[in-house]
Amino acid sequence: MIIGIVSQKGGVGKSTLARLLAREYSANKWIVKIADMDSNQGTVTRWNMTRNHAEIEPMIKTEQYRSVVDAIADYHKGTMHLMIFDGAPAASKTTLQIANNSQLILLPTGISIDDLEPTVRLAHELISEGISKQCIAIVFCRVGDSASELLDARKYIDQTGYNMIQSAIPDRVAYRRAQDRGYSLAETNFKTLNERAVAIAQEIVDFSAKHSKGE
Numbered sequence: 001m002i003i004g005i006v007s008q009k010g011g012v013g014k015s016t017l018a019r020l021l022a023r024e025y026s027a028n029k030w031i032v033k034i035a036d037m038d039s040n041q042g043t044v045t046r047w048n049m050t051r052n053h054a055e056i057e058p059m060i061k062t063e064q065y066r067s068v069v070d071a072i073a074d075y076h077k078g079t080m081h082l083m084i085f086d087g088a089p090a091a092s093k094t095t096l097q098i099a100n101n102s103q104l105i106l107l108p109t110g111i112s113i114d115d116l117e118p119t120v121r122l123a124h125e126l127i128s129e130g131i132s133k134q135c136i137a138i139v140f141c142r143v144g145d146s147a148s149e150l151l152d153a154r155k156y157i158d159q160t161g162y163n164m165i166q167s168a169i170p171d172r173v174a175y176r177r178a179q180d181r182g183y184s185l186a187e188t189n190f191k192t193l194n195e196r197a198v199a200i201a202q203e204i205v206d207f208s209a210k211h212s213k214g215e
Helices: 014-027 043-053 068-075 092-101 111-129 147-160 173-180 191-211
Strands: 002-005 032-036 061-065 082-086 104-109 136-140
Touching: 002 014, 002 092, 014 032, 014 043, 014 082, 014 104, 014 173, 032 043, 032 068, 043 061, 061 104, 068 082, 068 092, 082 136, 092 111, 104 191, 111 136, 111 147, 136 147, 136 191, 173 191
Parallel strands: 002 082, 002 104, 032 061, 032 082, 104 136
Antiparallel strands: none
């Protein structure tokens, strides 16, 4: 399977989501590689170097690619079960290439209008290019403590008709610190936060089983 995580903005949670999913699939004996398409930032590549230096299990592979074509060629060698694309922001051509090659496309977003509007525009653009609406899901990331703000964001997306993951990734210092040390959101020092992260990953896995391309 190939999962594409893309957005038109930076800082909305693409790398965070990629790391969480890679860890959860790897913990269930999948061979996973994250394709880091952001050569300027290389966020997941640096994170994985930290993870490997600390000898954290399960081991997760990451690699920076210059093109989607190169990454797909690696995937088709048959040495992995799952490739997760961590897309670069505002890379329209690359974003479409990722979407065309992915069975599941995740659009992470914050819950302000400034984040939601470009997320929905990107979804519209993907649909206009022939991407199936059923395999796109919007994921709320870095959510604050306002339940009403999150509810408004859900209503906004619901009106567009796009799928959304009901669970949301909260903005927590413990999550940021864990990732700084090479861990995923499911590997903090706090059981409740870990359980919340695992629940989000599980919801995405369940969504994929029902809505990804070819299902």
